C-alpha cells in the first residue's frame with residue numbers, strides 16, 4: 001500500500017532586508033530539506049502573500065553553489081583560488097590576523113563590517129558585541145536607511161506611523177518613491193483592498209513607470225531628486241484652495257503660517273519646470289489629496305537616495321500634516337515602524353561595554369577607508385583586518401572602482417562569512433560557510449509592519465555551515481573577548497532579549513509565532529502630540545539635532561534650507577553628462593541576493609538600462625544594443641532597453657547584478673558616488689549624472 005507522506009508545515013519569518021518581513025509557512029520534507037514557502041494567511045500584514053523569489057526559497061537553500069566548507073586563499077588576491085581548510089585552522093588564522101593587526105596599529109585597525117543580508121537580531125548584530133569587547137573600529141551604518149529615517153523623523157520626532165494595515169481603509173493611497181510591487185509586495189495587498197472595498201484612488205510618485213506605477217490611477221512621473229519641488233507645489237495648492245486644516249495646523253504643527261507664505265511662490269508651474277511633471281498632473285494630485293481626507297502616504301526609501309534625499313522625505317511627510325490626514329483612520333503617513341519595538345539589545349550587541357572613544361567608520365565610505373583616505377579614517381590607523389558578515393560590499397557599495405582598489409591591498413586581511421561565492425568572496429583571504437535562516441534560530445522585527453516574528457531552526461545545515469552567532473563566539477574565545485552574550489545560545493539570547501524588552505518569553509513567541517506591537521490609534525496617529533517636547537510636527541526642523549542617530553556619530557551637517565523646498569544639491573545633468581541615472585531595485589533580486597537562483601536569473605535575463613526612445617533615437621541606439629555608461633567615477637557596459645516609461649534625460653538600471661555579469665567585472669556601482677549626503681550621511685544611489693554612448697559606433 002502506498003503511504004502518502006505529508007510534509008510538515010512550520011512557521012518562520014523572512015530574514016531578508018525587505019520592509020515586509022513576511023510571516024512564512026515552510027514545508028519541511030525531512031530534516032535536511034525544505035519544499036514550498038508560503039505566506040501565513042492568519043498574519044494580518046502578510047495575509048498569505050509572499051514574493052515569488054522567496055516562494056521558491058528551496059532553490060537557494062539547496063543550491064549546488066553554496067559555500068559548504070571553510071576556505072583559504074591560495075593564489076593571488078582576487079585570483080579566485082582557494083583551498084579547503086578545517087574550521088579550527090580557519091578560525092585560528094583569523095584570530096591571529098586580528099591580534100597581529102591590533103598589536104601593530106591598535107585595536108581600531110580591525111573593522112568588523114556587516115549589514116542586513118539577514119535581518120535577524122542575533123545573527124545580524126552579534127558582531128557588534130565582538131567589536132565592543134575588543135574596541136575594534138565602529139560601524140556607522142549609513143548605506144540604506146540613514147537619509148530616509150532622518151527625513152521622516154525630522155517632522156514627526158519618531159520613526160513610526162499610522163498602522164500599515166489601515167491602508168485598506170484609505171480613500172487615497174499615495175505610494176511615494178517605493179516600487180512596492182517589486183520591493184515589498186504586501187503594501188500592494190492592502191492598497192488593493194482599499195481600491196476594491198472603498199473605491200480608493202492610488203497615486204504613485206516615481207522616476208519611471210515601474211511595476212507599481214503601472215497600477216496607479218494617477219501616475220506622477222518626476223525627474224530623480226525633485227520630490228521636494230513636487231511636495232511644495234502640492235502643499236501650495238492645498239493652501240491656495242483652502243484645503244489646509246488650520247485647526248489641526250495650529251494645534252499640531254510648529255510654523256504653519258510661515259510654511260503657507262513660503263509656498264506662495266512654489267506653484268505647479270514652478271514645480272513642473274523642476275520635476276518635468278506637467279502642472280496639470282500636480283494639480284490633479286493636489287485635488288485628490290484635498291478632497292480625500294483619509295489619505296495614506298506610504299513613503300519609501302527610493303527618493304531618499306539623492307543628495308537632497310532626507311530633505312525630500314521630510315517635504316513629502318509634511319503633506320499629511322497640512323491636510324490633517326493624521327486625524328482619520330486610513331490617513332496619515334508611514335515610512336517605517338522601528339520606533340515601536342523598543343528592544344533592549346544589550347546582551348546581543350554588548351552596548352554596555354562599548355567605549356565611546358572608539359572611532360565610527362562610515363559603511364558607505366568603505367572605498368575611501370580602505371584606500372587610506374585620512375579624513376575617512378578620522379586621522380586614525382589604517383584598517384588592516386576585517387570580518388565581514390551578511391554583506392557584499394564589492395558589489396553593493398558606491399564608487400566601486402575605489403572599493404576594489406581597497407580590497408586589492410596586500411596588507412589587508414579579509415575574512416568573509418558567506419553563503420555563496422560573491423564578488424566580495426572572490427577578494428577575501430578566508431571564507432567561512434554560513435547557514436541560512438531555516439538552519440538557525442533568530443527573531444526579527446518588521447520595518448513595514450508592526451510585528452516581532454520568530455524564525456526558528458527548521459533543518460540541519462549542509463556541509464560544515466555555521467551560523468553567525470557560532471562564528472562570533474568562536475572568534476571571541478580565540479581573541480579573548482568577554483561578555484555574557486558569548487556564553488549564551490541563540491535561543492537564550494532571543495529569550496532574554498524579549499524578556500528584557502517586555503515582550504514575553506521565547507516560549508510565548510514559539511506558541512504565538514509573532515507579536516503584534518501596534519500602538520493604539522491615538523499614539524500611532526500622534527493625536528496626543530508628535531514626539532517632540534512641545535508635541536508639534538516640524539515644518540522647520542532643527543536639522544543638526546533631529547533626534548536620530550542615537551548610536552551614530554554625526555557627520556558635519558551641510559546647511560539645509562529651513563522650510564521644504566527644492567534643494568538643488570543633486571548631480572544635475574550637464575553637457576558632458578546629459579543623463580540622470582537611477583539604479584532602482586530589480587524584482588527578481590534582493591540587493592545582491594537571489595542573483596544565484598535560476599528563477600530570478602531567468603526573470604531578470606541580463607543587466608539593462610532603460611532609455612527613452614527619443615533619447616535613444618538621438619544617439620542612434622537600438623533596442624537591445626550594448627552601450628557604455630560613464631562618468632568621472634568609471635564606465636559600465638550594459639544593454640539598452642527602449643522604454644517610453646522614463647522621461648527624456650533619465651536612465652534606469654534595475655539592479656543589483658553581480659559585477660561578474662558585466663564586461664570587465666565593472667558593476668553598476670562603478671557609477672555611483674560615495675560622498676556623504678546631508679545631514680548625517682548615506683549614499684545617493686539614484687543621483688548620478690552620466691553620459692551614454694554606443695559601445696561600437698557604426
Ligand SMILES: Nc1nc2c(c(=O)[nH]1)N[C@H]1C(S)=C(S)[C@@H](COP(=O)(O)OP(=O)(O)OC[C@H]3O[C@@H](n4cnc5c(=O)[nH]c(N)nc54)[C@H](O)[C@@H]3O)O[C@H]1N2
Nearest residue numbers: 177178179183224225300301302303584585589590591686
Ligand atoms: N525585489 C527587491 N526587493 C527589495 C530590494 C531589492 O533589491 N529587490 N531591496 C530591499 C532593500 S535593502 C530596501 S532598502 C528596500 C528599498 O525599497 P524602496 O523603498 O522601494 O526603495 P528603492 O529600492 O531605493 O527605490 C524605490 C523606487 O524609488 C524610485 N526612485 C529613485 N529615485 C527617486 C526619486 O528621486 N524620486 C522618486 N519619487 N522616486 C525615486 C526608484 O525608481 C524605485 O522605483 O527594498 C527591499 N526589497
Ligand SMILES: Nc1nc2c(c(=O)[nH]1)N[C@H]1C(S)=C(S)[C@@H](COP(=O)(O)OP(=O)(O)OC[C@H]3O[C@@H](n4cnc5c(=O)[nH]c(N)nc54)[C@H](O)[C@@H]3O)O[C@H]1N2
Nearest residue numbers: 115116117118144390391392396417434583591592593685
Ligand atoms: N546601485 C545600487 N546599490 C545599492 C542599492 C541600490 O538601490 N542601488 N541599495 C543599497 C541598499 S538599500 C542596501 S540595504 C545595500 C544592501 O547590500 P547587502 O547587505 O550587501 O545586500 P544583500 O544582498 O541583502 O546581502 C548580502 C549578503 O548577505 C548574505 N547573507 C544572508 N544571510 C546571511 C547570514 O545569515 N549569514 C551570513 N554570514 N551571510 C548572510 C547573502 O548571501 C548576501 O550575499 O545595497 C545598497 N546598494
Ligand code: SF4
Nearest residue numbers: 014018021022051054
Ligand atoms: S516580500 Fe520581502 S519579506 Fe516578504 S517574502 Fe519577499 S523578500 Fe521576504
Ligand SMILES: [Mo]
Nearest residue numbers: 017143144145
Ligand atoms: Mo536597503
